[in-house]
């Protein structure tokens with residue numbers, strides 16, 4: 600039985616006092632049958648550590664550089680994240696792939712570095728609207744998973760998190776249908792099975808992301824291959840985020 604996971608991706612939001620205000624509300628969530636994770640920007644991670652430490656809520660980063668230290672101006676290492684109490688790290692978000700040119704191979708290096716640091720990667724995959732129209736959704740997301748997990752061993756795969764995030768649904772206000780999301784998440788679980796076997800396929804948590812809110816979360820969670828959600832915009836509205844989590848924990 601996989602435990603539900605609700606993870607918030609704040610993206611480049613939450614400067615100054617706004618981060619503390621949001622974290623203070625999230626810290627009051629009641630524990631239950633779901634995990635709750637927030638991924639603020641790097642600049643708010645120490646605030647997350649201060650305000651969430653001692654609660655059941657966990658925190659993580661939105662990105663990492665896959666090297667232990669060195670001449671990588673502006674980058675953040677895995678050890679810098681774990682020093683701030685991070686247990687999670689988003690890898691390969693489509694905004695980074697599209698805007699910053701992250702390749703499948705580079706994302707794979709990040710996944711490896713995150714695992715080596717003892718954190719859990721949330722590997723994001725998803726197709727564009729054009730790729731979906733061309734019938735290429737399965738091949739795109741399977742390629743992203745295969746390349747993203749190239750350096751992962753079978754016994755590590757069960758504790759990974761994969762987020763299926765169709766690019767056309769992110770920030771669009773129009774989510775995929777639960778059936779569309781389930782179909783893709785099923786392909787991803789099948790892909791993990793092919794790569795790593797049954798135990799990994801049964802253990803890996805697969806999230807849906809893209810315009811999830813309190814009004815549609817239940818429809819995604821009702822699907823057998825969807826274990827939770829990665830939430831962007833709605834994670835910035837504390838009451839909405841907690842409401843999504845409360846549905847998952849119920």
Ligand code: PEP
Pocket residue numbers: 608764768769770771772808809810811829830831832833
């Ligand atoms: C995201 O960017 O990971 C995301 C799911 O965004 P939104 O919920 O705003 O669509």
